[in-house]
Amino acid sequence: MYKLLLVDDEPIIREGLERIIDWEKLDLKLTASCPNAIAALDSMTDDMPDILLTDIRLPGMTGLELVQRAVTLHPMLQTLILSGHDTFQYAQQALKYGVIEYLLKPCSQKEMEEALLRACQAVDRQRKKVLYLYEERRQRIKSLVDSFNALRESEADAEQLEKQVGELVKTVEDPSLLQETLVAVVIGCMGAGQAEWGMNIITDALHDRRSLEELISRTLLRLRREGSAARSNDFVQQIISYTSVHYADESLSLQYLADKVVYMNADYIGREFTRAMGQKFSSYLLGIRMEHAKSLMRADRSLHSYEIAEKVGLGDNPHYFSQLFRKYTGTTPKDYRRFLDEQPGRPE
Numbered sequence: 001m002y003k004l005l006l007v008d009d010e011p012i013i014r015e016g017l018e019r020i021i022d023w024e025k026l027d028l029k030l031t032a033s034c035p036n037a038i039a040a041l042d043s044m045t046d047d048m049p050d051i052l053l054t055d056i057r058l059p060g061m062t063g064l065e066l067v068q069r070a071v072t073l074h075p076m077l078q079t080l081i082l083s084g085h086d087t088f089q090y091a092q093q094a095l096k097y098g099v100i101e102y103l104l105k106p107c108s109q110k111e112m113e114e115a116l117l118r119a120c121q122a123v124d125r126q127r128k129k130v131l132y133l134y135e136e137r138r139q140r141i142k143s144l145v146d147s148f149n150a151l152r153e154s155e156a157d158a159e160q161l162e163k164q165v166g167e168l169v170k171t172v173e174d175p176s177l178l179q180e181t182l183v184a185v186v187i188g189c190m191g192a193g194q195a196e197w198g199m200n201i202i203t204d205a206l207h208d209r210r211s212l213e214e215l216i217s218r219t220l221l222r223l224r225r226e227g228s229a230a231r232s233n234d235f236v237q238q239i240i241s242y243t244s245v246h247y248a249d250e251s252l253s254l255q256y257l258a259d260k261v262v263y264m265n266a267d268y269i270g271r272e273f274t275r276a277m278g279q280k281f282s283s284y285l286l287g288i289r290m291e292h293a294k295s296l297m298r299a300d301r302s303l304h305s306y307e308i309a310e311k312v313g314l315g316d317n318p319h320y321f322s323q324l325f326r327k328y329t330g331t332t333p334k335d336y337r338r339f340l341d342e343q344p345g346r347p348e
Contacts, residue, residue, distance in 0.1 A: 001027055001028075002026075002027060002028050002029070002050045002051060002119075002120050002123055003028075003029050003031045003047070003049040003050050003051070004028050004029070004030055004031065004051040004052075004053060004116070005030075005032055005034070005040060005043060005044065005049040005051070005052050005053070005054075006018070006030060006032070006034070006054075007033075007034045007035075007036070007037065007039075007040045007052070007053070007054035007055065007063065007066065008035070008054070008058075009035050009036060009055065009058050010055070013055070013082075013105070014035070018030065018033060020109045020112075021113060022113065025113075026116055026120060028051075028116065031043065031047045031049050032047070035059075036058050036059050036060055036061070037054075037060060037061035037062070037063070037065065037066035037069075038061065038320065038323055038324075040052075040054070040070070041066070041069060041070070041073075042282050043282075044070060044074070044253065045073075045253050045254065045281065045282035045285060046253075046254055046270055046280050046281055046282045047254070047266075047267070047270065048073065048074050048077075048253055048254070048255035049074075049077070050076075050077070050078060050120075050123045051077070051078045051079070051080065051120070051123065052066075052067065052070055052077055052078070052079045052080070053079075053080045053082060053116075054066055054067065054079070054080075054081060054082070055081075055083055055084075056083040056085060057083070057084075057085070060319065060320075060323065061317070061319070061320060063081060063083070064081075064090070064093050064094065064097060067081075067098075067099060068097055069317075071097065071098060072250055072251060072315070073250070073251055073253055073256075074253075074255065076123075076126045076127075078100055078119045078122045078123050078126070079097070079098065079099045080099065080100060080101040080102075080103065080115060080116075081094050081099050081101065082103045082104075082105060082107060082112075083102070083103070083104060083105065084105040086104055100119060100122055101115045101118065101119065103115055134259075140177060141177060141180050141181050141184065144168075144172070144177065144178070144181040145181055145184050145185055145188070147168055148168075148181060148182070148185050148220060149185060151164055151165065151168075151220055152185075152189075152220040152223050152224050153224070158217075158221055161217060161220060161221065162217040165213060165216050165217045165220070166213055169212070169216070178212055178216065179212065182201070182212070182215065182216055182219060183202050185219070185220075185223070186201050186202055186219060186223070187202070187238045187241065187242070187261070189223050201215070201219050202241075202242075202245060203245055235262040235269060235272075236272060236273055236276045236277070238261060238262055239257055239262065239269065239273060239281070240284075242257065242261050243257075243284070243285060244288070247288045247289055247292065248289075248292075248311060248312055248313040249313055250314070250315055252285065252313060253281075254266045254269060254273075254281050257281075286324060286327075286328055287328065289312040289313055289314065289324075290312075290324065290325060290328040290329065292311070292312050293309075293311075293312050293321075293325060293333075294329070294336070296308050296311060296312075297333070297336060297337055297340060298340060301337055305321050305333050306318040306321070308321065308333070309321035321333070
């Protein structure tokens with residue numbers, strides 16, 4: 001099964017494609033049909049497609065800008081352009097962004113289905129290309145997690161444990177494997193009473209490779225002291241904890257969390273997150289980012305919108321940031337700054 005996201009500001013085009021394409025024959029599932037890039041990016045946060053089919057001329061953000069941002073979220077994404085504009089400039093930009101098909105309107109059903117079939121084949125090639133390396137890395141991390149947990153549960157004293165950690169660390173050439181392993185161990189053992197120190201450990205692991213060996217030993221000893229009451233398999237809490245640290249990562253999405261953090265199916269964790277939190281992950285992430293944006297504005301009125309956008313994981317597109325800020329707060333960044341200036345020192 002391949003998932004496809006359709007983006008076109010003309011309802012007649014979207015409805016026509018939804019109706020005439022034999023989705024079942026192509027083994028395609030239409031995840032969403034969006035009238036603009038903002039809605040498309042919002043949809044991607046919760047349900048990442050394998051294929052993006054978009055027009056170029058869209059309100060607010062062009063289809064090529066959408067492609068650029070979408071590929072940042074999902075580098076394996078296969079993208080197709082359906083446009084009424086046959087210009088060399090557009091085709092050149094599309095090629096630069098890795099677009100695999102450039103279709104002109106009007107496009108016949110046969111042309112479209114053949115293009116979609118080629119896109120599905122491209123998805124298959126990409127999947128086969130990365131599957132081995134992905135599985136190899138995941139199994140390596142799983143093996144390291146098991147080794148670290150075995151050390152944590154052992155009866156070795158602090159000196160012995162530090163020595164054994166050192167021996168294990170020497171077998172790992174890539175420090176990022178150790179970082180991901182330590183994060184997985186901490187999250188897997190994190191209980192309510194450990195949230196604050198646990199997140200500090202994770203932050204240290206991600207930013208300081210030099211003292212990683214010492215950090216691993218210290219963390220395993222503390223987890224051992226916390227005992228079995230510290231264990232938690234609540235993946236929703238894992239997602240919340242990870243998001244609180246990594247909200248500024250532009251690639252953060254449910255698919256990323258599924259692949260890199262909780263190792264579970266993205267559709268499943270999306271449904272369970274919504275059930276537990278009463279909102280989609282995209283809405284939750286937007287809230288986190290917008291609250292941090294408001295804090296940045298309160299702390300420094302001179303920050304430009306593009307600077308704030310970068311700091312909260314929304315790239316360098318101030319227009320996109322402004323649209324999301326208004327969607328969340330009901331006011332524009334400019335008006336919000338004016339409000340802060342008019343009422344200095346007043347709590348929000």
